[in-house]
Amino acid sequence: MVxxxxxxxxxxxxxxxxxxxxLTSKGYSVTGVADGVSALEQVVLIKPDLIVLxxxxxxxxxxxxxxxxxxxxETAHIPVMMLTAKKSSQDCERGMAAGASAYVTKPFKSAKIIEIIQELLSQ
Incomplete structure (x- = not known):
């Protein structure tokens, strides 16, 4: 299985x-970057199935x-899960308006993150 x-x-x-x-322990191939510009470069290079942002x-x-x-x-189909400390409803609305498929706030429960990722990847 790929x-x-x-x-x-x-x-x-x-x-x-x-x-x-x-995510690696759950069998995913993971690439990590620390800024937005690197993220955009990696999206084109590796064509991820999902982005945790x-x-x-x-x-x-x-x-x-x-x-x-x-x-x-070329990248619009990739689901984006925003994972952030920004908890306000305005931030959530901004995230969804920007195109996020899910908006999760920190601190997070690992099981919940895995559940959301599996759901997004199965769509």
Whole structure:
């Protein structure tokens, strides 16, 4: 079976490692980057099956990264799960308006993240 590819965009190194370990242990092929520009480069290079995207990133925020991914016909189909500390309903609305398939706030439960990812990948 071919491993599903997940791109994690998270600038906090400890969280990036935690998320990578969690998803790798579930059998996914994981690539991690720490900023929006690198995320956009990796989306084109590895063509991930799903993107886990933080919002508060250096340079370009996750809302902008998501918008760019969704505006490109070659990447618009990729589900984006925003995983962020931004909890307000306005932030959630902005995320969904930018094209996110799911909006999850930190701190998160690993089981919930896996459940959402499996759901998004099965669509």
């Amino acid at each position: 491993k599903k590819k997940i791109l994690i965009v998270e600038d906090e190194e400890s969280l990036l490692k935690l998320e990578s370990i969690l 933080d919002i508060m990133l250096p340079g370009m925020d996750g809302f902008e990264v998501c918008r760019i991914i969704k505006q490109n016909p």
